[in-house]
Amino acid sequence: MNKPTGPLQDKATLLERASGLYDFGDALRGHVAPPIDAGSLPPPPLVTQPDGSPSAPVAHPWSGPVEAIDRLALAEAGYVLPDGPVTGIGEEFRIVKRQLLSSVAAGDNRVLVCSALPGDGKTFCAVNLALSLAAEKDMEVLLVDADFANPSVLTTLGLQGGQGFMDALADPTVAVEDCVIRTDIPGLAVLPAGRQTNNDTEYLASSRMELVLDRLAAGRPNQIILFDSPPLLAASPASVIAAHVGLALLIVRADKTSESALRDAAGLLKACPQVQLLLNGVKFSASGRRFGSYYGKGE
Amino acid sequence: MSGLYDELLIAFHGIWNRRWLALATAWGICMLGWLVVALIPNSYESKAKVYVEAQSILPNKMGVSPIEQQQDVDRVRQTLTSAANLEKIVRTTDLAQTVTTDREIAGKVGMLRQKIKIVTDQDNLFDISVSLSDSSLSDGGNARVANQVAQKLVELFQQADILNDRVETKQSLGFLNSQVEQRGRQLQEAEQRRVAFEQKYIGLLPGVGSINDRMNAARTEMNQIDPQLIAAQSALSSMNGQLAGTPAMIAGTTTGGLSALGSAQADLSAARARGWTENHPDVVALERQIAALKGQGGAAASAGGTPNPAYMSLKSMQAEKAATTAALLARKNQLQSDLNTMIAKQIDEPGVAAEQERLDRDYQALKDQYDKLVSDREDIRLRGDVQSETDAVKFRIIDPPSMSSVPASPNRPLLLVGVLIAGIFGGAGAAFAMGQLRTTYPTVARLEKAAGIPVIGAITETLTTGQSDTRRQHLRWFAGGSGALAVCCVLLIAVEFVQRGMA
Numbered sequence: 001m002n003k004p005t006g007p008l009q010d011k012a013t014l015l016e017r018a019s020g021l022y023d024f025g026d027a028l029r030g031h032v033a034p035p036i037d038a039g040s041l042p043p044p045p046l047v048t049q050p051d052g053s054p055s056a057p058v059a060h061p062w063s064g065p066v067e068a069i070d071r072l073a074l075a076e077a078g079y080v081l082p083d084g085p086v087t088g089i090g091e092e093f094r095i096v097k098r099q100l101l102s103s104v105a106a107g108d109n110r111v112l113v114c115s116a117l118p119g120d121g122k123t124f125c126a127v128n129l130a131l132s133l134a135a136e137k138d139m140e141v142l143l144v145d146a147d148f149a150n151p152s153v154l155t156t157l158g159l160q161g162g163q164g165f166m167d168a169l170a171d172p173t174v175a176v177e178d179c180v181i182r183t184d185i186p187g188l189a190v191l192p193a194g195r196q197t198n199n200d201t202e203y204l205a206s207s208r209m210e211l212v213l214d215r216l217a218a219g220r221p222n223q224i225i226l227f228d229s230p231p232l233l234a235a236s237p238a239s240v241i242a243a244h245v246g247l248a249l250l251i252v253r254a255d256k257t258s259e260s261a262l263r264d265a266a267g268l269l270k271a272c273p274q275v276q277l278l279l280n281g282v283k284f285s286a287s288g289r290r291f292g293s294y295y296g297k298g299e
Numbered sequence: 300m301s302g303l304y305d306e307l308l309i310a311f312h313g314i315w316n317r318r319w320l321a322l323a324t325a326w327g328i329c330m331l332g333w334l335v336v337a338l339i340p341n342s343y344e345s346k347a348k349v350y351v352e353a354q355s356i357l358p359n360k361m362g363v364s365p366i367e368q369q370q371d372v373d374r375v376r377q378t379l380t381s382a383a384n385l386e387k388i389v390r391t392t393d394l395a396q397t398v399t400t401d402r403e404i405a406g407k408v409g410m411l412r413q414k415i416k417i418v419t420d421q422d423n424l425f426d427i428s429v430s431l432s433d434s435s436l437s438d439g440g441n442a443r444v445a446n447q448v449a450q451k452l453v454e455l456f457q458q459a460d461i462l463n464d465r466v467e468t469k470q471s472l473g474f475l476n477s478q479v480e481q482r483g484r485q486l487q488e489a490e491q492r493r494v495a496f497e498q499k500y501i502g503l504l505p506g507v508g509s510i511n512d513r514m515n516a517a518r519t520e521m522n523q524i525d526p527q528l529i530a531a532q533s534a535l536s537s538m539n540g541q542l543a544g545t546p547a548m549i550a551g552t553t554t555g556g557l558s559a560l561g562s563a564q565a566d567l568s569a570a571r572a573r574g575w576t577e578n579h580p581d582v583v584a585l586e587r588q589i590a591a592l593k594g595q596g597g598a599a600a601s602a603g604g605t606p607n608p609a610y611m612s613l614k615s616m617q618a619e620k621a622a623t624t625a626a627l628l629a630r631k632n633q634l635q636s637d638l639n640t641m642i643a644k645q646i647d648e649p650g651v652a653a654e655q656e657r658l659d660r661d662y663q664a665l666k667d668q669y670d671k672l673v674s675d676r677e678d679i680r681l682r683g684d685v686q687s688e689t690d691a692v693k694f695r696i697i698d699p700p701s702m703s704s705v706p707a708s709p710n711r712p713l714l715l716v717g718v719l720i721a722g723i724f725g726g727a728g729a730a731f732a733m734g735q736l737r738t739t740y741p742t743v744a745r746l747e748k749a750a751g752i753p754v755i756g757a758i759t760e761t762l763t764t765g766q767s768d769t770r771r772q773h774l775r776w777f778a779g780g781s782g783a784l785a786v787c788c789v790l791l792i793a794v795e796f797v798q799r800g801m802a
Contacts, residue, residue, distance in 0.1 A: 078761035096756035259738040
């Protein structure tokens with residue numbers, strides 16, 4: 001892709017330097033989102049910067065609104081809440097999360113959640129993964145809704161939102177951190193899709209994309225950015241985003257996604273250095289995996 | 300093994316996932332199949348069993364072999380299903396109402412020929428079955444006509460069988476008669492030829508048989524005569540020897556003359572011893588006496604010795620031997636001359652022996668044939684008498700032609716159920732085939748194997764209450780669709796039975 005190389009190298013050196021300079025524990029303590037008390041703005045959840053180091057990465061504090069997610073609707077729709085009971089699907093996402101973390105630990109911590117066709121469960125998996133990752137003690141998650149044509153992350157979580165990712169890409173005057181919505185779940189922030197344009201792909205491919213992404217990641221080494229994307233075989237943005245992420249998680253719907261669709265989709269993800277699959281909607285288990293019932297038995 | 304079990308489960312899972320396709324296919328197959336089953340015309344069958352016992356008294360005569368029995372069956376079948384018979388049947392049964400032109404009759408005849416089956420399972424049991432599925436008749440009409448046809452066939456069978464057997468007997472008798480006559484003539488001719496030949500050649504030698512036989516016999520006899528002759532001759536010569544050594548007369552104990560002479564001579568000797576001279580009167584007297592006695596007694600002594608009995612018996616034996624020898628010699632000479640004549644004849648006409656053998660052979664063959672024919676004729680004549688006098692062909696109807704309101708074929712209930720099962724399996728098969736054609740991934744293992752990309756996990760399907768409600772609704776619809784298929788099948792079977800009840 002037409003990815004600018006300069007900033008990437010720049011960023012890599014910055015990260016290295018950052019991890020050299022700051023100890024993680026410090027950073028973590030700073031990153032813990034404050035418990036929400038509606039109305040009052042929380043203190044900037046920023047790491048305290050050591051003074052007098054000009055080359056240190058600047059963590060831009062999220063300045064968007066703080067909103068409470070609709071836990072009832074989420075629970076109703078079968079999502080896994082970090083503070084909810086242990087469920088089968090929650091356990092499965094925990095396994096996926098561990099795998100994902102071990103995969104991204106080495107490199108780029110941007111993850112694209114994509115699938116071949118609509119209805120395979122991208123948003124479901126992305127939101128669930130985000131919720132599950134947010135429960136990690138030393139992690140924070142930024143869920144980016146990159147499905148510009150059909151943004152559904154906000155409605156799923158029951159958030160209002162305003163300007164979003166596309167606004168930041170299209171309009172240089174919009175600061176991306178102003179668009180990030182903080183939620184009442186500690187460690188979970190959401191970046192809405194923003195306005196709809198007819199040139200989504202072109203904006204995504206522009207050099208500003210990398211700048212925006214750098215800005216989102218700057219100063220947050222323990223942050224994972226999850227992109228919810230449009231279907232690969234239905235819209236082009238996902239394949240462009242794939243060039244900017246370190247890992248693409250291709251959702252395969254059990255009993256639905258066909259072999260040819262899978263091959264086609266995998267072909268579109270060539271730009272991504274690492275592609276992994278996640279089988280969603282499994283109805284058949286030969287091995288007898290049944291999570292969720294185990295915890296109930298102990299009681 | 301567990302892998303196989305898993306594969307099987309996965310296959311079932313795949314079919315279940317495409318259950319709507321399976322249901323649609325099953326419906327399609329069932330509808331088509333049921334339509335086809337409905338279009339198959341009913342065929343009604345009427346069966347009769349007939350027992351025919353022929354040749355019960357003389358079972359093995361006239362060569363009633365299994366093959367011939369089969370031929371009999373074929374003959375009966377062909378006779379019964381001949382065009383003339385079938386036409387008769389068409390005209391006399393209800394089929395006549397459905398036909399008007401000759402052409403239609405011909406059509407019905409052709410149809411009937413295929414519908415009539417005649418089989419024999421045992422020796423004399425004939426099964427006659429008629430199955431009709433004529434579209435121009437109602438179901439009941441078909442059943443009735445089938446019954447009528449079977450009835451008619453049984454009648455025809457009865458007539459045909461008896462008639463044929465008698466005609467056959469008569470025919471074979473006629474044939475045998477003509478053959479016997481012909482053979483008799485031939486035999487006579489051969490006999491005449493033989494007699495003429497014998498007159499010409501065979502009188503030369505005694506005995507029986509061919510020339511060669513007779514010559515051989517003559518030679519054998521000669522060979523036997525030769526040692527006999529030699530024995531007889533040697534016996535004769537030894538007899539002659541003995542005879543020569545045996546005196547014919549025995550001398551010895553003579554009375555009269557010989558003793559008087561002796562006493563006279565003794566007296567003379569005594570006189571001389573006394574010194575008497577010749578002139579002594581006594582001596583002179585004695586000498587005269589002796590001289591007289593000598594003349595007398597010498598003759599008496601020579602003629603008066605006793606004959607030797609051994610000599611006598613030897614003499615007679617010798618005569619017997621001589622006669623035997625002479626007879627043997629004569630016989631030998633005769634045989635020799637006969638043989639010589641015969642040999643001379645053979646040299647003159649070398650084919651004679653062969654000619655005689657040929658004549659003999661011809662004659663023998665003709666005679667054998669003739670004898671056999673005559674005995675066969677007698678058998679057949681006897682059998683014909685038996686048939687005509689005792690009515691030997693027994694004809695019994697074991698099962699009279701049946702009449703059934705239940706069609707013999709098709710077995711519609713079975714077919715309907717069969718179509719249903721075929722539909723179910725067809726639907727499942729279609730779903731399975733679809734799964735094979737459009738590969739999807741039910742499990743992580745499959746996905747990993749197919750894609751070659753690491754799979755980091757599997758998320759079980761979660762359903763919201765709305766979704767599960769919808770799914771339950773769909774499941775209900777599916778159950779309804781499947782149930783409707785079964786109900787359809789049951790209904791069709793019920794309709795079939797109701798129809799049967801009305802027919």
